[in-house]
Amino acid sequence: MSYKTAILGATGAVGAEFLKILQQRNFPLASLKLLASSRSEGKKIAFGGEELTVEEVTEKSFDDVDLVLSSAGGSISEKFAPIAVKAGCVVVDNTSAYRMDPSVPLVVPEVNPEDIKTHKGIIANPNCSTIIMNVPVWPLHKVNPIRRIVVSTYQAASGAGAAAMDELAEGARAFLEGREFTPTVLPHPAAFNVFSHNSDVGPDGYNLEETKMVHETQKIFHAPEMLITATCVRVPVMRAHSEAINLQFTNPITEDEVREILSSAAGVRIVDDRERSYFPMPLDATDKDDILVGRIRSDISQPDGCGIEMFVSGDQIRKGAALNAVQIAEML
Ligand code: A2P
Numbered sequence: 451m452s453y454k455t456a457i458l459g460a461t462g463a464v465g466a467e468f469l470k471i472l473q474q475r476n477f478p479l480a481s482l483k484l485l486a487s488s489r490s491e492g493k494k495i496a497f498g499g500e501e502l503t504v505e506e507v508t509e510k511s512f513d514d515v516d517l518v519l520s521s522a523g524g525s526i527s528e529k530f531a532p533i534a535v536k537a538g539c540v541v542v543d544n545t546s547a548y549r550m551d552p553s554v555p556l557v558v559p560e561v562n563p564e565d566i567k568t569h570k571g572i573i574a575n576p577n578c579s580t581i582i583m584n585v586p587v588w589p590l591h592k593v594n595p596i597r598r599i600v601v602s603t604y605q606a607a608s609g610a611g612a613a614a615m616d617e618l619a620e621g622a623r624a625f626l627e628g629r630e631f632t633p634t635v636l637p638h639p640a641a642f643n644v645f646s647h648n649s650d651v652g653p654d655g656y657n658l659e660e661t662k663m664v665h666e667t668q669k670i671f672h673a674p675e676m677l678i679t680a681t682c683v684r685v686p687v688m689r690a691h692s693e694a695i696n697l698q699f700t701n702p703i704t705e706d707e708v709r710e711i712l713s714s715a716a717g718v719r720i721v722d723d724r725e726r727s728y729f730p731m732p733l734d735a736t737d738k739d740d741i742l743v744g745r746i747r748s749d750i751s752q753p754d755g756c757g758i759e760m761f762v763s764g765d766q767i768r769k770g771a772a773l774n775a776v777q778i779a780e781m782l
Pocket residue numbers: 458459460461462463464465485486487488489490491507521522523526610611612613
């Protein structure tokens with residue numbers, strides 16, 4: 451079998467990664483259609499020795515398509531995913547549009563692959579920070595149920611799209627050359643700076659990214675009772691997110707047990723060399739499929755032995771977005 455596939459948002463940061471991953475993983479393509487806005491119509495993109503031409507997405511774009519990988523923003527998915535489903539496609543949607551819809555499965559293949567079977571045309575790909583946390587935390591939760599997670603993120607510019615990555619590079623050049631620079635994509639200068647995640651802050655004081663990490667994890671883990679709090683922050687990194695994760699388990703757990711569990715966990719690589727002070731770093735996670743996990747230690751503030759601290763880095767565009775979506779499509 452091979453599949454007539456469309457990438458919606460093909461000219462974006464995640465779209466470019468979709469193209470790369472489909473080739474790298476030899477995805478069984480019968481055809482590939484590149485869709486974006488009218489701004490990109492006619493643009494040529496190289497793919498597997500061919501040149502493909504970007505088309506403007508319209509209501510007719512999905513008539514001859516089986517699978518849609520969608521990453522063009524929530525409002526575009528809200529408009530076009532139902533049209534694609536009506537045309538007979540399965541949509542793997544990388545936006546937040548359908549993630550919390552109870553009728554739409556939200557899937558991290560290493561965690562809840564069985565949920566794919568319940569789909570009615572749309573499968574949602576979780577938020578990048580959620581995926582990067584869920585991959586290493588799930589195998590621990592399966593062995594010793596987690597009661598509470600406290601997570602702080604260090605998020606790359608890539609999460610805000612290709613234009614934000616360009617803005618980080620341009621802002622860094624301007625800073626070093628002593629030039630004025632006014633950001634237009636992100637709300638604050640990204641270079642040589644750290645600021646609260648650029649999503650809206652709700653009445654409870656949590657920004658939307660933080661709220662996504664909480665509710666999406668509860669949905670993916672089928673654990674609505676799990677206590678989770680998050681602080682999400684942008685740092686001047688190009689494309690891999692890091693997270694400091696504090697866990698409270700139901701029963702005591704040692705750091706050696708955590709290492710043992712994670713050493714055979716799918717999608718995880720332990721990078722935890724105390725002697726060389728070598729731990730997960732976004733530059734090392736860039737372009738990698740695995741989530742790097744290190745700084746694994748017992749939490750001294752939980753004297754009952756039920757607490758673990760760890761630090762992770764994962765490629766936001768890859769496992770945090772395009773790779774996870776392609777893995778879902780492969781499972782389909
Ligand atoms: P375009 O390049 O034509 O604007 P990123 O997340 O890197 O910012 O990329 C966003 C992706 O979503 C791009 O491929 C972009 O296409 C696409 N996109 C944005 N707005 C629309 C729209 N109104 N219709 C279709 N695609 C869109």
